[in-house]
Amino acid sequence: MEPIIGDPIASFTDLLLDTVCMVDVSGRFVFVSAACENLFGFTQQEMIGKLMIDLVAPVDRERTLAAARNIMNGLSHINFENRYVRKDGGIVHIMWSARWSETHQLRVAVARDVTALKQAQAMQAALYAISEAAHASEDLVDLFERSHAIIGELLPAACFGVALFDASGQQLDFAYLVERDVPSNAAIMRLLCDEVLLRRAALLLEPGTAEVLSAPLRAAANDMAGSALAVPLATPQGIVGVIALRTGAAGTHYTAADRDLLLFVADQLAATIERKQLHAQMRFMAMHDELTRLPNRRLFDDRLDTALARAHRQHEGLSLLFIDLDRFKHVNDQYGHACGDILLQQVARRIASCLRDTDTLARMGGDEFVVLLENISPPSDAALVMEKIHQALAAPVELGEGRQLQISVSVGMAHYPEHGDSRQQLVSHADKAMYAAKTIGALGEPAA
Numbered sequence: 001m002e003p004i005i006g007d008p009i010a011s012f013t014d015l016l017l018d019t020v021c022m023v024d025v026s027g028r029f030v031f032v033s034a035a036c037e038n039l040f041g042f043t044q045q046e047m048i049g050k051l052m053i054d055l056v057a058p059v060d061r062e063r064t065l066a067a068a069r070n071i072m073n074g075l076s077h078i079n080f081e082n083r084y085v086r087k088d089g090g091i092v093h094i095m096w097s098a099r100w101s102e103t104h105q106l107r108v109a110v111a112r113d114v115t116a117l118k119q120a121q122a123m124q125a126a127l128y129a130i131s132e133a134a135h136a137s138e139d140l141v142d143l144f145e146r147s148h149a150i151i152g153e154l155l156p157a158a159c160f161g162v163a164l165f166d167a168s169g170q171q172l173d174f175a176y177l178v179e180r181d182v183p184s185n186a187a188i189m190r191l192l193c194d195e196v197l198l199r200r201a202a203l204l205l206e207p208g209t210a211e212v213l214s215a216p217l218r219a220a221a222n223d224m225a226g227s228a229l230a231v232p233l234a235t236p237q238g239i240v241g242v243i244a245l246r247t248g249a250a251g252t253h254y255t256a257a258d259r260d261l262l263l264f265v266a267d268q269l270a271a272t273i274e275r276k277q278l279h280a281q282m283r284f285m286a287m288h289d290e291l292t293r294l295p296n297r298r299l300f301d302d303r304l305d306t307a308l309a310r311a312h313r314q315h316e317g318l319s320l321l322f323i324d325l326d327r328f329k330h331v332n333d334q335y336g337h338a339c340g341d342i343l344l345q346q347v348a349r350r351i352a353s354c355l356r357d358t359d360t361l362a363r364m365g366g367d368e369f370v371v372l373l374e375n376i377s378p379p380s381d382a383a384l385v386m387e388k389i390h391q392a393l394a395a396p397v398e399l400g401e402g403r404q405l406q407i408s409v410s411v412g413m414a415h416y417p418e419h420g421d422s423r424q425q426l427v428s429h430a431d432k433a434m435y436a437a438k439t440i441g442a443l444g445e446p447a448a
């Protein structure tokens, strides 16, 4: 066989920024120029004799083999793109120009690293896709599902989790966690998120990493197949959560470039999360009472209208209980408004403890509460609930600093269909019944 490439030419090819590769009919590298080390991470000596296809990223193998067959059939191929797995496990995007040398029975190809270009394109596409997802998604879980699909196109994401602060704002909880083809290991993901929160910076984790880690995270990292990557979801107002990813398979690893890409996507996502959370909070505030966090009059009206329509359709009964604290003004006057607030919160909690999940307790304003009991046989069952509420409120209420207060409430009931079939009729009936009960109570008889 003729020499593949003469010595002077070989030394020139070593000056090229692109990599020259030659592959024989069996698919093995027989020559690579010096630039291969930058591109693949392997030295020339390490690459010679390796099967080309073994270095190609698994997802691109089939079309790479098809392109190789075309070249061997005499079709020269320019601008073919595929991905290789580097020696360090990172992915490199390569653009090829190749043809078949009949004389040497070799595929001769020039490879150019287009990873940076691909990354810029991917960032652009991801930015667009995430902003589309932000508009299209109904809620945060939907947004995270779409984000998983978008990020999964850019990086290995067999395991993908988004942890957000819980209601107390003190700790992270997974709002979304999907583990595909990896042994379930939510513990690593959780440790990873906590570590990122502590550092307030991204973390790239591999078995045997040199990072200084907590003992449980180090142990988890050493048992882990593949690598993991987690970045904070940061907004100008602070961190709202953490995104964590795992490759799943041994041999595939994230790189610093992957980390930068995820940080970029995380910025877009964090801004969207913040906007959605603010929106949800505003929606909640529009429908709930700030002090007790119970539904307000607006939400109650809506629930009652829906319940009435359902009761009418299904020939069921429903009841309303109007509850008003007795002499509440006196509590404010004597103990102060802050104590009055505590009392209202405690009353709300105690009434709620007497109800089923399907019932609605709302604060209508001031010291007035209302309960909607659905699917009930009025009036006897409603009277039982009313009795339960009286009992729940019978024990003195703790107002702090050792102050205890004995309270009472006046309750008025209205039943559908007996007292009307519209919201207005039922509310008016219950309100009047409550005032009647209060008058009796004020005259010294038991209220209600």
Ligand SMILES: Nc1nc2c(ncn2[C@@H]2O[C@H](COP(=O)(O)OP(=O)(O)OP(=O)(O)O)[C@@H](O)[C@H]2O)c(=O)[nH]1
Pocket: 291, 324, 325, 326, 327, 328, 329, 330, 332, 336, 337, 338, 339, 340, 341, 344, 365, 366, 367, 438
């Ligand atoms: N602490 C506190 N007080 C409130 C709040 N909303 C309304 N109030 C007060 O609740 C009191 C309601 O007074 P009234 O409607 O006369 O009720 P009451 O003193 O219980 O009188 P009766 O119902 O006749 O027994 C007023 O003093 C309001 O200022 C609140 O959110 N917190």
